[in-house]
Amino acid sequence: MAMSAKDSITVFYDGSCPSCERDRRYYESLRAADDQSVIWFDITGQEQQLREWGIDPHKALLELHVRDSQGKLYSELAAYRLLMGRVPRLKWLGWLLGLPIVRTLTSYLYHWWVERRLRREGRL
Template identity: 30%
Template sequence: MVKPPPETPPLTVLYDGACPLCRREIALYQGLPSSTPLCFADVSDDGQPLPPGTTREALMARFHLRLADGRLVSGAEAFVALWATLPGWRWLARAARLPGVLWLMERAYRGFLRLRPRLQGWVSRWERAGAKP
């Protein structure tokens, strides 16, 4: 008897569902086809189990992706790994692999993280007012 090939473990997108910006971005990704199975885990949910050796606060502070081999990547590296699975977005992943681009993306992401609390406040106010940013 021939054994079926093992299933490819999904990539797991670990995101902050309490963040209105993150929810919008994740909703976009969830609506796209992927060449790799994807799971989405809202780490702001206290019932969501966390990868070993992590904290909820650390996972909510940056974008994280758990790869099929179990490794955890974050920031620009995580975005690039996700984009590589999404038809129509793969060109971004290829561009990020050019010399120096991932480094620049990570610096830009760190800059965004400093602005994130203020942006979250604005989007939250818009959502409460019934507007769409």
């Protein structure tokens, strides 16, 4: 059963990043067609809007951010875990990312990969 729009989360993603776009399409492919519970917001060129929502635009480039239906912001792996919790086939992965040693290692690798990509693109 699909979640309603009132229970939605907003995912702030980097639409200028081919890998991020690929990930977004993958998540969408795993969801039910009538599921309105995940709203995707491309942060590209949206610095002022991000500030109005309490998100540092530079940090938004470095970490995934998700806002829940109550307005609470999550970043980095907590954001991924919230998003994965909306996709039945990925719930186990969200749980795994919550384990302390996995979370620590994944966080390190995630930041290394993002910073490397942004440096290569000249956006860091």
